[in-house]
Structure formats: structure tokens, C-alpha cells
Amino acid sequence: xxxxxxxxxxxxxxxxxxxxxxxxxxxxxxxxxxxxxxxxxxxxxxxxxxxxxxxxxxxxxxxxxxxxxxxxxxxxxxxxxxxxxxxxxxxxxxxxxxxxxxxxxxxxxxxxxxxxxxxxxxxxxxxxxxxxxxxxxxxxxxxxxxxxxxxxxxxxxxxxxxxxxxxxxxxxxxxxxxxxxxxxxxxxxxxxxxxxxxxxxxxxxxxxxxxxxxxxxxxxxxxxxxxxxxxxxxxxxxxxxxxxxxxxxxxxxxxxxxxxxxxxxxxxxxxxxxxxxxxxxxxxxxxxxxxxxxxxxxxxxxxxxxxxxxxxxxxxxxxxxxxxxxxxxxxxxxxxxxxxxxxxxxxxxxxxxxxxxxxxxx
Amino acid sequence: xxxxxxxxxxxxxxxxxxxxxxxxxxxxxxxxxxxxxxxxxxxxxxxxxxxxxxxxxxxxxxxxxxxxxxxxxxxxxxxxxxxxxxxxxxxxxxxxxxxxxxxxxxxxxxxxxxxxxxxxxxxxxxxxxxxxxxxxxxxxxxxxxxxxxxxxxxxxxxxxxxxxxxxxxxxxxxxxxxxxxxxxxxxxxxxxxxxxxxxxxxxxxxxxxxxxxxxxxxxxxxxxxxxxxxxxxxxxxxxxxxxxxxxxxxxxxxxxxxxxxxxxxxxxxxxxxxxxxxxxxxxxxxxxxxxxxxxxxxxxxxxxxxxxxxxxxxxxxxxxxxxxxxxxxxxxxxxxxxxxxxxxxxxxxxxxxxxxxxxxxxxxxxxxxxxxxxxxxxxxxxxxxxxxxxxxxxxxxxxxxxxxxxxxxxxxxx
Numbered sequence: 024x025x026x027x028x029x030x031x032x033x034x035x036x037x038x039x040x041x042x043x044x045x046x047x048x049x050x051x052x053x054x055x056x057x058x059x060x061x062x063x064x065x066x067x068x069x070x071x072x073x074x075x076x077x078x079x080x081x082x083x084x085x086x087x088x089x090x091x092x093x094x095x096x097x098x099x100x101x102x103x104x105x106x107x108x109x110x111x112x113x114x115x116x117x118x119x120x121x122x123x124x125x126x127x128x129x130x131x132x133x134x135x136x137x138x139x140x141x142x143x144x145x146x147x148x149x150x151x152x153x154x155x156x157x158x159x160x161x162x163x164x165x166x167x168x169x170x171x172x173x174x175x176x177x178x179x180x181x182x183x184x185x186x187x188x189x190x191x192x193x194x195x196x197x198x199x200x201x202x203x204x205x206x207x208x209x210x211x212x213x214x215x216x217x218x219x220x221x222x223x224x225x226x227x228x229x230x231x232x233x234x235x236x237x238x239x240x241x242x243x244x245x246x247x248x249x250x251x252x253x254x255x256x257x258x259x260x261x262x263x264x265x266x267x268x269x270x271x272x273x274x275x276x277x278x279x280x281x282x283x284x285x286x287x288x289x290x291x292x293x294x295x296x297x298x299x300x301x302x303x304x305x306x307x308x309x310x311x312x313x314x315x316x317x318x319x320x321x322x323x324x325x326x327x328x329x330x331x332x333x334x335x336x337x338x339x340x341x342x343x344x345x346x347x348x349x350x351x352x353x354x355x356x357x358x359x360x361x362x363x364x365x366x367x368x369x370x371x372x373x374x375x376x377x378x379x380x381x382x383x384x385x
Numbered sequence: 386x387x388x389x390x391x392x393x394x395x396x397x398x399x400x401x402x403x404x405x406x407x408x409x410x411x412x413x414x415x416x417x418x419x420x421x422x423x424x425x426x427x428x429x430x431x432x433x434x435x436x437x438x439x440x441x442x443x444x445x446x447x448x449x450x451x452x453x454x455x456x457x458x459x460x461x462x463x464x465x466x467x468x469x470x471x472x473x474x475x476x477x478x479x480x481x482x483x484x485x486x487x488x489x490x491x492x493x494x495x496x497x498x499x500x501x502x503x504x505x506x507x508x509x510x511x512x513x514x515x516x517x518x519x520x521x522x523x524x525x526x527x528x529x530x531x532x533x534x535x536x537x538x539x540x541x542x543x544x545x546x547x548x549x550x551x552x553x554x555x556x557x558x559x560x561x562x563x564x565x566x567x568x569x570x571x572x573x574x575x576x577x578x579x580x581x582x583x584x585x586x587x588x589x590x591x592x593x594x595x596x597x598x599x600x601x602x603x604x605x606x607x608x609x610x611x612x613x614x615x616x617x618x619x620x621x622x623x624x625x626x627x628x629x630x631x632x633x634x635x636x637x638x639x640x641x642x643x644x645x646x647x648x649x650x651x652x653x654x655x656x657x658x659x660x661x662x663x664x665x666x667x668x669x670x671x672x673x674x675x676x677x678x679x680x681x682x683x684x685x686x687x688x689x690x691x692x693x694x695x696x697x698x699x700x701x702x703x704x705x706x707x708x709x710x711x712x713x714x715x716x717x718x719x720x721x722x723x724x725x726x727x728x729x730x731x732x733x734x735x736x737x738x739x740x741x742x743x744x745x746x747x748x749x750x751x752x753x754x755x756x757x758x759x760x761x762x763x764x765x766x767x768x769x770x771x772x773x774x775x776x777x778x779x780x781x782x783x784x785x786x787x788x789x790x791x792x793x794x795x796x797x798x799x
Binding site for chain 1: 771
């Protein structure tokens, strides 16, 4: 196959590309430039897409003996990921920009361009597996290494995108083994730190980034009865389930910690309450994408709402353009805007974007 | 077998240069040493200086060796600016062509940001030629505030030959020194420093078949210039640093060979280029030759064929041509390797979209008919495919899905 290997400059994508070469594919490395004004150097584990990262990716491609290009996808990235991230927070929701980037950039803008240029697949360093079903269809599964599994951020891919995806690290037993493999292959990125956080917020200060984009929008922090407990400078600084940085001036009467229960961006209010009020028993989600056949009628699934969160048993049912998810085990800290991924065993069935929640036992 | 059609980024080393380089490197010696090894190395540098000077119509004492074109440009702009400003504090204005190489533009920008320079860009016309009326107006309005003018001899992207001598005449009348970045011209066009009437001229060996890492600033005798590098006081204190005898030998050998061959080579290269341009036009709809359409050496670099292809992205074209064994360029590059819309094309009035599908083929001494044939065979299919990639980006699944999400998201909150 002709394979386009997305190379971030990190160890995972470099080893993934190397494995694709070993498998006999005709591989071309591409570094996606997502920032028009990239910083020169990477700082610790934060951020990506610096010039140094592009150079690291180029060096890895040199060692693998594959052609390497830098493609400018910054316009799509800003439109599809960064602006969406800001708009979602402004609307009181909690987006996952990595999910969005996989959906709109890596397996859309990049894949489409690659396919048009004659490639058959996009290869990345994600920890997930593409398994051929009995009918020949491509199925997305969890990685062998449960601790590194990234199938959640890929659950947004549809069947066609999965069919064009290649994840050579899906069966790697651990990340350390991947690093050791990079070392063995002589890849200079073998000891490069993992990247965490959000790549377009290199200093890690999400609240500051949003404040820059959205300005101050002061409002009140309320308890469930509507009593004012404090003030804030913008609802975008909060996410459901958050405990720290609430800026409360009055302690709770019972002295127990309080958590963000809901965010109302129009009235600019943040409602807080005790931990038990965070328990969610039912989800309503929209914009469902199924890489498995779309379920007809209620189906038993496992639902996961965070990248490394627990998957809990649930019943999902598609009604119209919504998915109703009844959780058999309540989940806490479920925020509108998050992705809910549906699993059957290790297989990803699909995902949807959480639009609303109902408390457990309601 | 690859067809190397990217001479403007670097020209294959001429055999004469390689031979001279290796021979001088084997001899060793520091040209500043007083013993016989030093004298031998010094003789190599001075012979090379004389040969280089002769090839560009300058006196040997006017040649300042540098590490290449970028250093020569920096030395000229910063050195002339500081010297002029120190002599007359009113002279802070720097006039540079809008289509200059970044080695000039970014240097001017740095002077504006750090040294109080008032930088003004001289506009270019649709062919990339500097507007002399704009220069005339600037000089008439405040000629006694101008520190220097910098105008390239020939444009590195679209190949347009600039009216350097005419600009120099205007500037001289106003008492303003003129620098010309002749990096693309030397070895490819007849360049006469004295006849052009300029005060400083940058050249770079690897653009005419010499090695990377050596060039020169040709500086009119008696021109005041503040050095950038301080140290051993080589090159009359203008450019400290151990002289590189092997590099000087190689540069001089390359330029001597290029100059001797120039009348024949220029016509041969231009004929190959003309065939390439005609073939490209025939093979691809919506392909436009940029730069000067008059394909003679008075108007355009003989080896330059710069085109834009409607409905394509340069990086797609570059990848597809590279995969087909044809090496060319989008004309502009940046350090991360991302092709950005060319400032030269934007300065000629093109939109970012029009500038996106730029391709520069640059031919030279090693180019053959087979290279041109390879490019012509590859370009049609590459354009067809690149156009499909561009169309798919516009109608990508991301956009298709966007409408689905917009519909679903409007379904109301619980």
C-alpha cells in the first residue's frame, strides 16, 4: 500500500512509520504544520508543532529512508479545531480538541488530500488497532496496552476513515517497549518526552488562552438553590466536575467540598454542589458517528466519556438524530461537549457528542 | 534518474570548482600566516580575488570575501546603514525593493526594529520589476534622509531583471549609495559592477557552480562601511575571520568557467527554458508564466521558468513531481519547510490563492534536453492529480460532516 505517515516529531509516530516501512509499504512521511507562527523550540512536554518538532520528524524520516514533506494544514486546524474549541467553551461545553483534530484534520483534511494524491492510508502513532472483520470490514479496537489505549480519541472516525487508517502501535505491549524499539532503530527521538495537554496552548494555561480569546465575562457562582456563593470572570474557566479554583467566598454549611454541577453561559452562572450531585445516570448525545453498523433499537454497550476514563455498561438507543444512553453504573463529571464512545468488548462501535445529562436515580 | 531543475536554490558543483577546491584544501595554510605555507595560501586567496573581480568588472581590492549571499547582504545593509547614519544622523531611511530576497528584506526589517531605520518598500509592477518612479519620488521628497537603496539584479523567484543601473544613476545624483543583491545574476548574466554604478554587490558561489559557504560583497573603493564581525582584522577590517583559501579557489574557478561559457551557455540554457515554457503551456490549462514574458537576457534570467497553476497547491505539485523524479521548487521556502504564499508574487499583485500554485523550474549548466523532457512528461499528470487533491480539500468529509453536526446540535438541550 502507499501509506502517508503523519509524523509529529515524537517517538510514537516515528516508530509507527518505521513499522509501516518494515511491513513493506511504500511510505511517505508528512509533518503537519498546524501553526503559522511556530515557536522555535519545544518546551518540556508541552505543545508540539514547533520547528524543532518538524526537524525531529525530518530526521526520523531520513533514518527510515523515506521521503518527507511538511504540509501546511494550519488554516484547517485553526478553523476546525481552535475556533471550535473556543466556541464550545463559550457555549458552556467542554470540547476535546484531540478528538476534533482526528475527526477533522488527520483523518479528513490530511486523509482526503493523501487519497487524492494517490495514497491508500494514513498511518499515525495512535495506540489503537484496526482489525479486519469476517466480512472484510475494518473495525476499530482498543490497543493491546490498556494504559496507553487511545481508541477513545479515534471513536469519532466513521467506517471509511477507519478503513483508511493504519495504527502500527496498536499491538505494542507498552510505551516503554516502543521507546526501546526507537532506541534500537537509532531514532534520535527515542528519549523525547511525551506530549501532554493541548498542543495549541503551549504554556498549559487554558483559562488564560480562553480569556485572551473571549475577554472577561463576569458572573456569579450559585448553589443549587440559587444563592450567590461568589463571582467569576467567565464561565469558560469552568468545567463540570471541577473542584479547584471555584473562587468561593463562603464555605458550604456542611463543610464538604463543592463541585461544578452545571454552567449556564447565557446567564453567566456556574452552579456548584456536593459530589453526589455529580452522578449522571443518563446521557443525551448528538452528532453520532458509527464505524460499526448503526444500532437499530436499544443495544448493550460500554460507554466511555474520557480519554482514559472507565467504560461503564450502558444501553444506547438511536432515536432520530440523537442517542439516548442509560448508564447502568453512574458516571461523575460528565460535561456537555465531551465525546461519549461506545464499545462492544474491545471494539469501538462509534461515538457521539454529549448534549445533556440527567442525574442518577432521577 | 532525477531531473534537477532547481539551479536557483543551488547549482551543481562545476568540475573545475571541485578540482580547485580539493587541490587547495590539500595544501592547507592560513592566508594570514607569514611563513611560506601562509604565503602560498594567501596567494591562492589573492589570485582568486583577482579572478572574481575580473569576472564582475570590479577591482580586486573591492572584493570582500564572505560566507555567502546572506552574509554579504547583511554586511551591505547593516554596514552601509550604520556608516551613513553615523556620518549624518538624519539618514535613517532605507529603500528596498518589495520583491527582494529575505536576506535583504528581513535585514531591513531588523534595522527598522532595532536601529531606528525607516524602511520603505519600493513597489514592483505585475512582472516583478521595481518601479523607478517610486524611487525617483522617494529621492526627490527626502533624498537627504535616505541612508541607502537596495535593489536586486534579478529576482530569485520570477527571474525578472531589474533596472539596477538606472536606479543607481538616480541614487547617485541624490548622494545615496546603492546595494544590489546579484546572487541570481552573477554567472548567468553579464554583470559589470563598475558600469552598473552601484556601490555594493552581493554574490554567492553556489549559485554559479561553486561550493556553498563562500561568497563576496563587492564594495566600491572608499565606501564607508561598519563591519559586522570583529576579530583578526582580515579584509581591511571589514570582515574578520580566517580566510578560506580552498573556498576562494573553488569560487573563482566556478565563476571563471561560468563567465567563459556565458555567451554560449546563456543561449543554450535559454533555448531549453523556452522549450520548457512552451511545453508547460501546451500541457496544462490554466498555467501562467510569471515574471517578464520577454524571454531574453535583458529581461529575464536565462534559466528561469516560473509558473503558477490554477487550482493547485504548490506542495502537492512539488510532492508529485518529486515522486516522478523531477526536482523543482515552489520558489519560496521557510525554515520549517512549509510553502507560504510568495511575497514576490503577492507584491506583483497576485492573490494568495493565485500564488498558491507556484512552481519554479530553474535551469543551468548541467541541464539537458532529457531533463526538460522529464519535466514535461511529469507535469500533466501531476497537475491533474494535484487539482483533484485541491478539490477534495474544498469538499472534504470534514466540511460535509460539519453540516450534519450543525443540524444535530440545533436539536435543543435537555
